[in-house]
Amino acid sequence: MEDITNVVSSSVGVVVQSGAIYGDLHLTGAPPIQHVVARQLPPSTRHFVEREAEIAFLTGLVDDRRPGTATICALDGAPGIGKTALMVHWGHRVKDRFPDGQIYVDLHGFDRRRPPVDPADAAHMVLVALQGPASAVPAELDARSALLRSLLAGRRILLLIDNARDSAQVLPLLPGSAECFTLVTSRDRLDGLVIRHGAHQRRLPLLTAAESRRLIAGYVGPDRADDRASMDGLVRRCAGLPMALSIVAAKAAVEPTRPLRSLLRDLDAANAALDALRLADASEADVRVAVSLSYNALPAKTAWMFRTLARHPGPDLDVRAAAALTGLSLEAARNGLEDLVRRNLLAPTGGGRFAFHDLIREYGLEKARRDRHTIALGSLLNHYLHLAHRADRLINSHRRDIPVPPCARPELVPPLHDGDDAMGVFAAEYDNFLAATRLAQRENWRGYAWQLPWTLSNYAYLTARWSDWAETHEAAVRAARQAGETVVEARLRQSLGRAYNEMGAYDDACREYNAALRLHGDEKSQANALNGLGGVYVRLGRHARTAECAARALALYEHVGDRAGQASTLNLLGRAALGAGAPDRAVDHHRRALRLFDALGDDYGRAHSGSALATALAGLGRLEEAVEHFSAAFRLHRAVGNRYYEAEACERLAGALLLSRRVTEARTHLRHAAKLLEDIGDRRAAVVRERLNALGHPSPDGS
Incomplete structure (x- = not known):
């Protein structure tokens, strides 16, 4: 009888084939798959600060899982912002909802000590976690991915995939089961997971000042945290970055007798904040290293743009400023900004504006020192000059x-x-x-x-x-x-004199106006300087000197035919007359000024003339007219955006209303004036608040 030979290959389990069978039949096959309950969550940090919004968001995704749909969330954020800490902390909070296991895989997407984990190797790690080390694992990535999905099917497993380089590294690891929940972290925004699998996205924000203080206090204890000034300084220097805050707090914790103000002094004295934000015995606790891992992964063109934009001197920028600084077209600049945002090296701040974290900007400036930026900065200055x-x-x-x-x-x-x-x-x-x-x-x-x-x-x-x-x-x-720009210097000194006058630095104001007067070579400029000098004297109560300056200025303005200058000087003469006890003459000057500004369509001049006229009318007891002109001046100042003088007109209007026994209206205007002055940080806000408080609360009849 011929020998009968059968060869059956592939993973088909138990095979029975009829033919010439003698004796007893014994069935053998592959052993059943062994399910292992993985408990791989790393320990949670002791000093985690509750990120309530993010915790609620992630937990809500677990609560709202839909039947038949795998739930995936991609969490991204800047280097050192605490993505892993949040992932692990939240994993411990919800682990009981995943009784079939919690699997943690670090893909080392951004790691200076080892390359990113190959997706096939990552799939192998997950399979070992699901089956145990003795299980057979297919050789090819597609087969591993298919087996992984089979093993995850129907099981309530939490899959945490940390530090992904990109979406391609993650895709083979994703389950298809609705019972599983997958959370992925990366420094880069993982748009591929959204496009291919409908993943939810969440960018991890910086810590608030209050959260930052709680994090430091968790290390140093409540007594040392009572040093509010030092705490605020440390929080400000770390700018909400959890890694920086944790490094500072750890340094404080290992020296329990050292005052926080001493630590703050060291941080301020460092050549660069990045020099101080590292721990000598923990290479992973180094802000400079953390940022460098993202920078080193940038394509050359993106790295150049990162360095160039770091030279921007202001707190934020838009695409136009980015184009000016880089020399790129608007479209190319927009694409470059979006690439840096996707990599979390630049943050959108709303309204088409973008900003660096202070420490990331500092790293960018370090890398930019060898670049030539003179032309780029000149282009930016030119752009801002013409926009302004x-x-x-x-x-x-x-x-x-x-x-x-x-x-x-x-x-x-x-x-x-x-x-x-x-x-x-x-x-x-x-x-x-x-x-x-x-x-x-x-x-x-x-x-x-x-x-x-x-x-x-x-x-x-x-x-x-x-x-x-x-x-x-x-x-x-x-x-x-x-x-050697004498004409420019003269105009600048005149403008500086006005600033000093508004600040109450009257001696400095007089010095600058007199210097401008000496430098000016034309009559109009001399008149402007005299007018400004008279404005200082009127605030000093030197009304005769005010009138003298105003008369000289008026003659010059009339000679050169400058009607706006004439109107401004008439207002100055009116203020001098009122100060000298001649309100009737003041009213006449201000009315003439107001007519001139009306003819010129100059709302600034109309507002100041109207307010000055109202003050003179109030001095004559003509309160109804005063209220009318104060109200008009108040509206004009508001229309042109002059908040300080809007507040002044509002306060004076309240005074006229009080004299007219219109207390409720006066209270409303005083409240508005106080709010305006508080908004601009003016010291008069407290005085106006005192006036408001002196009026007491409204009575039931509104008076």
């Missing part, structure tokens, strides 16, 4: 201008249509304009060193930013003098 200049001309077109260079890239300066657009630009960009001004003055960009502060001074006046105005103009005067 365009806005300034819309806010006050009546003011004399100073020469500015041509706009290097006109397409980057957006069209502005009215004063509201202009005020919106200043509200969004003022801190950047100010930072650019200081950069130009620090690095001796001579033209920009005085052109930028000049374009900012009108907005500084409207929003009562007297100290910024004075600081930038002091440096601008020095730069113009060194450059």
Whole structure:
């Protein structure tokens, strides 16, 4: 009889084939799959600060799982922001809801000591966790992935995939079972998981100041945490980054007798904050290293953009500023910004604006030191100058201008249509304009060193930013003098005199106005300086000197035919007359000024003239007329965005209303004035609050 040979291959389990069978039949096959209940959660950190919003979000996803649909969440965030800590802490909180196991896999996507884990190796690790080390594992990735899904099917397992490099590294590990929950962390935004598997996305934010204080207090204890000033300083320097906060707190904890203020001094004294934010015996606790892992993974073009944008001097930027700084087109700049956002090296702040974390920016500046940035910074200064200049001309077109260079890239300066657009630009960009001004003055960009502060001074006046105005103009005067720009220096000194006058630094104001008067060579400029000097004297109560300056200025304005100057000087004469006890003469001067400003369509002048006229009318007891003009001035100041003088007109209106026994209305206007002054940080806010409190609470009849 011929031998009968059968060969059966593949993983088909038990095989029975009929043929020539003699004797007893014995069935053998692959052993049944052994399920192992994995408990792989790493220990949770002792000092975890509750991230209530993120915990609630993740738990809500578990609660809302839909039948037949696998739930996946991708958690991303900046280096050192605490993604792993949150993942592990939350895993311990919900582990009882996954009785069939909790599996943790670190993919080492960003690790200086080892390369990212190959997806096939990661799948092998998960399979071993599910079956045990003695189980057979297929060789190919697709087979491993299929077996992994089979083993996870129907089982309530929590799968934590930490530190993924990209979506491709994660995709083979994902279950298809609705009973499983998968949480993935990465420094980069994992858009591929959203597109292919409908994953939920969550960016981990920085800690708030209160959360930061709680984290440090957890290390140092309540007694040392009572040093509020030092705590606030440490929180400010770490800027909400959990790794930085934990390093600082750990340093404090190992020296329990050391005051926190000493630690803060060391942090402030370091050549770079990154030098102080590391632990010598824990290489993973080093903010510089953490950021470097993300930086080293960048393509060359993205790394260059990261370094270039780190040189931006202000707190945030938009795509136009990014294009100016990098020399790229708007589209290319937008793509570069989005790439850095996706990699969590740059954060969107709303309204199309972006910002670096302070420590990430510091790292970028370290890497940028070898780059040549002179041209890039000049382009940025040019862009900010022309953006501010365009806005300034819309806010006050009546003011004399100073020469500015041509706009290097006109397409980057957006069209502005009215004063509201202009005020919106200043509200969004003022801190950047100010930072650019200081950069130009620090690095001796001579033209920009005085052109930028000049374009900012009108907005500084409207929003009562007297100290910024004075600081930038002091440096601008020095730069113009060194450059031999006598005409520019004279105008800057006059503007600086006005800033000092608003600050109450009257001696300094007189010095600058007199210096401007000596430098000015034309009659109109001399009249402007005399008018400003008279404004100082009226605040000092030196009414005769005020009238003298005003008379000289008026004659010059009339000679050159400057009607706006004439109107301004008439207001000054009116204030001098009122101070000298001649309210009738004051009313006449202010009415003439108001008619001139009306004819010119100058709302600034109309507002000041109306308020001054109302003050003179109130002095004559003509309260109804005073209320009318104060109300009109209040509305005009509000319309042009002059918050300080809006508050002043509002307070004076309240005074006239009180004299008219209209207490309820007066109380409303005092409350508004106090709020305005508090918003701009003016010291008069407390005085107005006292006046308001003195009126007491409204009675039931509203009086």
